[in-house]
Amino acid sequence: MRSADTPLAVPRQALAEATAPAGRGAAPLVITIVAASGFALTLVVFWPGVMTFDARFVLEAARAGTYGDWQSPVLAALWRVIDQWWPGPAGLLVLTATLYWTGFALVGAALTRRSRVLGIVAVLLGFTPPAFMFLGILWRDVLFGCVWLLAVALAIVSTARLRDVPEPHALSRATVLRAAGIGRLALRLAAVALVILGVLLRPNALLAAPLLIAYAVWPSRLSLRRMALLYVPAGLALFGLLQLVYYGVLGATREHPLHSLAVFDLGGITHFSGDVRLPGAWTADERRRLLTDCYDPYLWDAYWYGRPCAFVMERLERRERVFGTPVITTAWRDAVLTHPLAWLSHRAAFSRTFLIGPTFTLWVADLDDKSRLALPDNRAFAAMVAVHDVLKPTLLFRAGVWLLVCVLLAAAALRRRDTPAGAFVVAVAGSAAVYVASFTLLGVAADLRYAWWSIVAVLLCLPAWVATARR
Template sequence: MCYDAVNQILEAREGLFSDWHPPLMAIIWRFTDNIMPGPAGMLFLQLGLVWAGAYLTFHAFFRPYGGRVAALLLGILLFLPPLFGISGAILKDMLMWGGLFTAFGIAGHIKNDNKQNPRLAFRLFALTVLVLWLAILIRHNAFFATIPILSFAIFCLYRQNSVFGLVRSAVSAAALALALFVATGAINNRLADRHTYPWIANASFDIAGVIKRLEDKGRQQAIFDQLASSLNSTGSVEPLLKAYTPMYWREVFRTKPPTLQLPTNSMESQIHGFESLSDLQRQALHTLWIQTILAEPVLWLRHRLAVSKYVLGLVPDNSWSPVMMAKDFPVDFERAYGAPHKQLNCKSCLRPVCPSMLNTGFFNPGLILF
């Protein structure tokens, strides 16, 4: 388990859920933890979704082209390092992937023709929508992957081999995905006992990215002053310029002494995020966020493109791996969850080898896109 997972299992056991991570995952974990304490229950759930998706995808898309050869090709896909490397880590990303994979496999069985009962086709479509909604509830940015899968499902349900048919499927899918996304926000808001305002992290990150790329020193300091004021911080813009990296939003809060101060206990065993900020401060930051993007859309886009390179693994000096965690387990987590298990010999042997392998093409997450 990485730090995110430790936070979530603590919330599951306490029965108090924050919206820093999707509350539904902690709620599900509360159930599985009663049956199989620890990470094993969640591991079986997420791997069950992945392999259910593999089975359904095989029968829908691979089996017609030869069972043995096609099975080998699908197996190679599942054991690519970007996928296999994180499949044993407890992550909301894994549950999202399992949900998307399973939904894609279900959609592949929708055959609205004379060979399939129309009621069965519609039920398969409804099940596809429900599983995609689960993926969005587990991780909100599943919204983007939901649109093409929904487009495919709608096309299979109302097959029309024309440009109009493709456009209709795409527009309908986007509208339905947006409805699911909005409903997800409302549901997560109701499920959360603590509201942490995680959007503030993205807002601060975006504003810092624009400040870094501004050439006018006066404007840099002026925008920084507004940003710092909304976060109960003070100081000069210079440490922020040195600390900023598109790799991770928290870097701008890690200057020593801190220029932008994270609220007390914001990232501890009970995540409070930014709930200590007043409504007035949050509103001021939200306004500054929108104004900064509208005033400097090109600089904001450059910032976001730089972030995307890190996310897709296109930057050789960064390879984030949730399965090779550092040895410094947080003390507050250790008190609440227990000391980490002794590292296995296998992991000890892999630790020095993996960093050199991460820069090879096989470990490029962008490989999954193809």
């Protein structure tokens, strides 16, 4: 007997479901109107897109055609193409908004098979702060989240059963089944491709991507055994693809972004152990500052251009030129092995800041003078910022809350992972939990934007989880 997950394994009663749209009545129309309204509102509020330091850096690299790996060279190459058609930030804003609202609309349409109300609620959740409030800020973390959003949306849509077969003289049963099988395969291949694109935009997403790849391939039911067997081979394949695309296809310059993590960890170990582990011959005053003044659990920039400790990277990168060499990796390894508790204390301090503490949220500063605001010239954005300022002290703007909800949703849906909605919740919430948790070991800054995918994942999974309870 064929598996029900294969295109040709459609039971007789499902043939009565052939070509009608997902959901009946006005639900599809309402979903379309809400998504279109959300897209329009996004452009109204954020036009032409809020540029950040990272965005300006990537756009300049895109226009110069010189790629490095400090930011994703794939993003720079993509923006280079967009900029030729739509110069400036607006093109990327339109792309991000399109991915976001299309993804929510597709998930809503898929859920109307269980409940029209759930389908409509699913797309309305796209307006939830802080998900919507980050949408027009041009960070790759937001684009990455939108790419994965569309990926999982395509996967759950591919689980739709056939319905309302046309009259025999219009289409044969075999023709309908064949077309359905081709359509499902195309949707799942597109979903896998988008998951891979997400990794190319955010390399540390590699740890979570195998979960979504397994889901995209088998979205009707999720096998934990299958997922476990796929995890390591998929991870290795993605790592190899990163090297090929970054350095083979795009010829990106190696700028050693992982060494920023090493410097941050070395500074933290120095602070918590009382033993200066940063390589170099430091003066007595510099050693004192390294032990007492330099460490900031929020981000590594204190050693880069922050005061009073910019001398650290000045020496490592320019004077002694050991940044980007094995000297840094060797010093990191030796420091962790010598002072493991100090390293854990540093990582715990960073994780506490990232997950619990108030963190940086919206970018509203002028790129050339951070003491001034640089807001899009419209009242809608100013009104959104005013709402943001009221909500920022609440749990909505704490990364740890969204991580916890992801874990709870994935655990609650495990019993229903043999259903499309249950598999969706386990895979999406689980991938978001793994992705956010990876920053506890790999993070060098504690901004909320790094947890944005978990916010979107929760909004997608809440109505899907309710759908599993209505089974």
